[in-house]
Every structure is written in C-alpha cells, then in structure tokens.
Amino acid sequence: YEDRGLDGFVDGTENPQGDENVRNVAIIPEGRPDAGGSYVLLQKYLHDLKKWDAVPVAEQEASVGRSKEANEEFSKDVRLPDSHLGRVNLKENGVGLKIVRRSLPFGKISGEHGLMFTAYCHTLHNIEVQLLHMFGDADGKTDLLLKHLSTAVSGAYYYAPSVERLQDL
Numbered sequence: 001y002e003d004r005g006l007d008g009f010v011d012g013t014e015n016p017q018g019d020e021n022v023r024n025v026a027i028i029p030e031g032r033p034d035a036g037g038s039y040v041l042l043q044k045y046l047h048d049l050k051k052w053d054a055v056p057v058a059e060q061e062a063s064v065g066r067s068k069e070a071n072e073e074f075s076k077d078v079r080l081p082d083s084h085l086g087r088v089n090l091k092e093n094g095v096g097l098k099i100v101r102r103s104l105p106f107g108k109i110s111g112e113h114g115l116m117f118t119a120y121c122h123t124l125h126n127i128e129v130q131l132l133h134m135f136g137d138a139d140g141k142t143d144l145l146l147k148h149l150s151t152a153v154s155g156a157y158y159y160a161p162s163v164e165r166l167q168d169l
C-alpha cells in the first residue's frame, strides 16, 4: 500500500500531486495543437529480481538515489550522476522537467515480471530528455537501474486525445 515496486522501492513519490498540478504537467494547454490531450510513453521493463536482490541494499539505494526503507531523497552532492534520480531529476534553464508517472508493476515473481512504465506530459520533450539521459544518449552515462535491475523490452509514444475530442470523432 506504500506503492512499492517489485524492486522494493516506493515509486511515485516525486510525482506532481493534486488535480491542478497533474493537469498542468500532463495536459496540452489551450491554444496549442492537440490541446486537451496528452502525450504518453508506454515502456515495458522486465526485472531481474534475482540479480537485484543480490545487490546490497546500500548499492540499490545509491542506484536509485533514495533510501529504501524510509524513502528519503539523497542530496544532490552525494547522489551518483548515474543513479536513477541523477538521470531523471533534471532542470533546463532552472525549470524542472516534470512528467506524470502512472506505472504499473506486472507479472508473477516466478515468471516474467517487471514494470509497465507509463508517463504523461504536455510535451514529449520532457519524457524524451529523461530517456536520453537514462540510456546514455545525453552524456554517455547509463542509469544504474538498467545495470542492476531492469531491461526495456518495448516502448512507444502515443497521443491520448481529450474525451471531448474523442466524442467529436
């Protein structure tokens, strides 16, 4: 009930909170093409929990950039540049690149399992920049979660129209 993933960490803590903040980050504003809709990334990750569970908790925490049990964020001066937070907690010209995450863990521990990563944003840019940082295309560094835990097996961007737009169609 703490929204922990199969990896044991709380997922979603730094998500925008409250209807208005969520809307501001996720929904394309009036006046822009596709207003009222949202850009979506669906990316399927398979976890190797055997491998992850063999990684000492301190190293798991360093890989995420937060503590596991208490879910406290590591300060920027101690967190590793290739930790997950080092890869996705990004600013451009002093402005945070925000996205709304609605990921879903799936599968059986005994079989295939992982995370259906799902994110919404009013601009693809924010999602894209985070992905580039995770996968080594920004500065050559790759996310430690990809080394210790997870492999992306598929992914695609979608455009989700507003309900009004769908009704019009």
Ligand code: HEM
Pocket (backbone or CB within 6 Å): 005, 007, 009, 010, 011, 012, 013, 014, 015, 043, 045, 064, 066, 084, 085, 088, 089, 090, 099, 115, 117, 119, 127, 130, 131, 134, 145, 150
């Ligand atoms: C195996 C896949 C992934 C796992 C297990 C994972 C897990 C986590 C965890 C545990 C946190 C810290 C708690 C929180 O704030 O939610 C986090 C934060 C975050 N993740 Fe991921 N994540 C994954 C993939 C991604 C991807 C693909 C993106 C972006 C394209 C992403 C973007 C973010 C963002 C923006 C944050 C909040 C950073 C902040 O502002 O502190 N994550 N993730």
